[in-house]
Amino acid sequence: MRTLIFIVAFLVTGLTASAAETKIMIRAKARDAKFIGSSLGGAHIIVRNKINRQILAEGNTTGSTGNTDLIMKGAKTRGTLITDPQTAGFLASIDISEPTFVSIEILSPLNNKQAQASVSTELWLIPGKHILGDGIILEIPGFIIDILKPRTHQYIALNSIKGKLFQFQANIVMMCGCVIDKNGVWNSDEIEVKGILKKDGQYLKDVILSLVSTNLFEGSDLLNTPGNYELTVYAYHEKSGNTGVDKVNYVVYE
Known part of the structure; x- marks a missing residue:
């Protein structure tokens, strides 16, 4: 009996250990403008498993609206970042054990209901493969x-x-x-x-x-x-x- 319990515990521990922390930076950017952050109350982010709709991460963007020269005036070429460490975003940390197809929904501006818009996208997350830097940027028009x-x-x-x-x-x-x-x-x-x-x-x-x-x-x-x-x-x-x-x-x- 003890041997059986040990085997089950070993298998459960093995399954848990196989899950890997996967980080994804998510940002909301106003169309023809800058990022939505703390000064406006943030944008609300919801990350869901696409299959079963389970919420994997949820929170608000925080930080500054970003560098005006970098975002609005600088020349943009492939690989050039338009964010800096202070630029608003939401860093989601998700534990997954296999590639997972997720949906990302943004509600913004959070505190101005008459102007609030919802935008979304979908993508695969790979265990342990982080999406950082500029991350995923969704555009909010209006x-x-x-x-x-x-x-x-x-x-x-x-x-x-x-x-x-x-x-x-x-x-x-x-x-x-x-x-x-x-x-x-x-x-x-x-x-x-x-x-x-x-x-x-x-x-x-x-x-x-x-x-x-x-x-x-x-x-x-x-x-x-x-x-x-x-x-x-x-x-x-x-x-x-x-x-x-x-x-x-x-x-x-x-």
Whole structure:
């Protein structure tokens, strides 16, 4: 009996010992911009076994958005890294005993639900064969837009605004949190920002929003009649194909 127990224990120990730690660096990069890291709350990473959907690793990217010159301005040739040791990423450590086909899903930006996108890829992991350096980089398209004025479901007295220009405001950043400014790396002059106004469910007009300070866009228009209003603000960059949207509803009453 003792001999049988010893043999079983030996076999179990042998199976466990055959598993090898396999490291994989995973990064989320904003399209036409930098990496998503701690300053934006990170991107959420989930690594799953493709066959049984078991979660093998999960966590958030941490670190900096990276070196602007290296990412956005430097010449890129094969084998040239675009990250440094401080660049945001999530280092997954997975114990596997045989080649395993995995899926990697990224949800980002984690803390901005209206702009959150999901991207994924699939690949084979080989026991003990690490994927480091730049690692696996998944691209997140879009802009993060937060309408600041009017506020969601704000009630506005008609007599307080009638005959006056009502101001609309939106804060817009890249998906990595990188700033948008006039003549900056991300040039506001190249980005179309517009508000679409609806009243009582019917299209009313478009309102152009222009940059007034870093990331802050403003526009104005007359609101002369009461009703239930909806404002949709979008940003569009033709060169990169980046788009973003935010919406609010508000009420003008007599």
